Amino acid sequence: MRDNRRTAAVVQTSAMEDDVVDTDVLIVGAGPTGLVLALWLTKLGATVRIVDETAGPGTTSRALAVQARTLELYRQLDLAEDVVRLGHKVAGVNLWVKGERKARLPFEAIGVDLTPYSFLEIFPQDEHERLLIDRLRALGVEVERRTALLDFTDDGDLVSARLGSTDGGETVCMAGYIAGCDGARSKVRETIGATFPGGTYRQVFYVADVEAAGPAVDGELHVDLDEADFLAVFPLAGEGRARLIGTVRDERAENADELKFEDVSERIIENLKVAIRKVNWFSTYHVHHRVADHFGKGRAFLLGDAAHIHSPAGGQGMNTGIGDAINLAWKLAAVAAGRAPARLLDSYETERIVFARRLVATTDRMFSVATAEGPVAEVVRTRILPVLMPRVTSFEAARDYIFRTISQITLNYRGGPLSAGAAGHVQGGDRLPWACVEGQDNFASLSAMTWQVHVYGEASAELRAWCSDHLLALHVFAWREAYDRAGLTRDGMYLLRPDTYVALAEAPGTSRALDEYFARQGIRLDEPVR
DSSP, rough: OOOTTSOSSOOOGGGGOOOOOOOEEEEEEEEEHHHHHHHHHTTTTOOEEEEEESSSOOOSSSSSEOOHHHHHHHGGGTTTHHHHSSSSEEOEEEEEETEEEEEEEEEETTTTTTOOOOSSOOOHHHHHHHHHHHHHHHHOOOOSSSSSEEEEEEEESOOEEEEEETSSEEEHHHHHHHEEEEOOTTTTHHHOOOOOEEEEEEEEEEEEEEEEEEETTTTSEEEOOSSSSSEEEEEEESSEEEEEEEOOHHHHTTTTOOOOGGGGGHHHHHHOOOEEEEEEEEEEEEEEEEESSOSSEEEEEEEEETTTOOOOTTTTTTHHHHHHHHHHHHHHHHHHHTOOOOOHHHHHHHHHHHHHHHHHHHHHHHHHHHHHHSSHHHHHHIIIIOOOOOOOHTSHHHHHHHHHHTTTTOOOOOTTTTTTETTEEEEEESBBOOOTTTTTTGGGGGSSSSSEEEEEEEOOHHHHHHEEEEEEEEEOOOOHHHHHTTTTTTEEEEEEEETTTEEEEEESHHHHHHHHHHHTTTSSSSSOOO
16 A cells, blocks of 8 residues: 655755655545545645544535536546446426425436536535545545644745644644645634635524435425425435435524424425435534635645535535645646646635635525515515426526536636637636537546647647647547537647646647747646756
8 A cells, every 4th residue: 555654756945955744735634625635636646645533434414416517527537437326317306385396497408518417416425425535545545534633834845734633642744735625614724814704694404314205205306495494305326315405594593403303304294295214314504605815825725615615505515625626736736746836826726716706605695595584585486486497497598507507617717827818719717618529528538637738620730749749648639510519619729737627728729829838837748847
């Protein structure tokens, strides 16, 4: 097994000659965000230690949805197919009023021309974590359990972190960088002095893992619109398995610690006709809407719930944390390997904080509207929405807009420090549009976690020679109408980052544009810059 405490192959500075660096990156927190960061860094050749104060992975979970963009990125480590196989595809969403199913929004045909994962995938976080842990173990890295971050210092050249175990022992880890994936009460965030402005919803959320039967336990998602408090039945893989998620805001919310399933089950049974056979577990929690004022300082970074937390509306939270991890991983690996200057890491906050702020604002509005009280809100929720939503989603443009937004495939870094140019409808910073021709899609090459160039049409001899000389993979796709429909342009060149986003777009593509881009960014493809 690989020793993930081994000395990192990083020369920090001459001032550190007597220091031994234990690892390139110390990751604090072994939820999905921390595990994905560890996986990507390890595959990219960086050394990691990942610590968590819990005794083992979670056995209960709140996060359920794995969005299409996450599955696309998971193809880089052959994770996507396992998630799809182990999880459950949701074929539709059903809206209930006064104990009757009033509307169904089909998912079968939504987004089919946009992504290979044109569906809503349900894969509970606890099962998700176990899959990631197994994959990380296969790479020789173990999560160090019952180990908490006590404090750390950043002297500008490396991080010195003091770690404590549950038996009272203490050790010091010398790391190139520290990544705070340690949740809403982040010790890393506290240490770097980042504030966490926002608020807390007055509702108490509950989640129950049940075995049940009835018309609302049919493998689809069911939402009850009768009351201002949210209630939904989420299907899981397996016959009769479901997660019930809801909120309460009355006197029951004042004593959340004493809330039991029996206190909320009447509405579930009466309104959604669910026959409960067994309650495997039940938990309650408060939800916040907050974004840290900074996502990093010096050699410390914040990811996932340590950086942003919000309403579970839309199933965005876990997916956003995973996106944070993949965005930061390739940058840390490049800097640690000496192939990029440290200023590359500044782009992490620039690219991710804008999306996080917009997401928190959007999910907050969605949740506030969905749970609004009063007679007008009740009419909208119980009479207008069940009629309006099926009509709106009958239009392809509306379906695509909804899917693009929820699936995160519209997330982009346009205008960012690493984004340049445009070709067709694609700009630097965009997700590369997906296109499938004769059963083969243009995402296959993205499994290589490296810089690469795509050309749709003809690539010049000059461009081919430049890519060959600089060890930059070039993929040329014979022109087809499918590429035009996807928004790509004929003979367009698309330089792709290791996280598969478009760094540079130009038509026709030239070696000069590549030369200028890499020179401007200070990134080397063929040799380290130590």
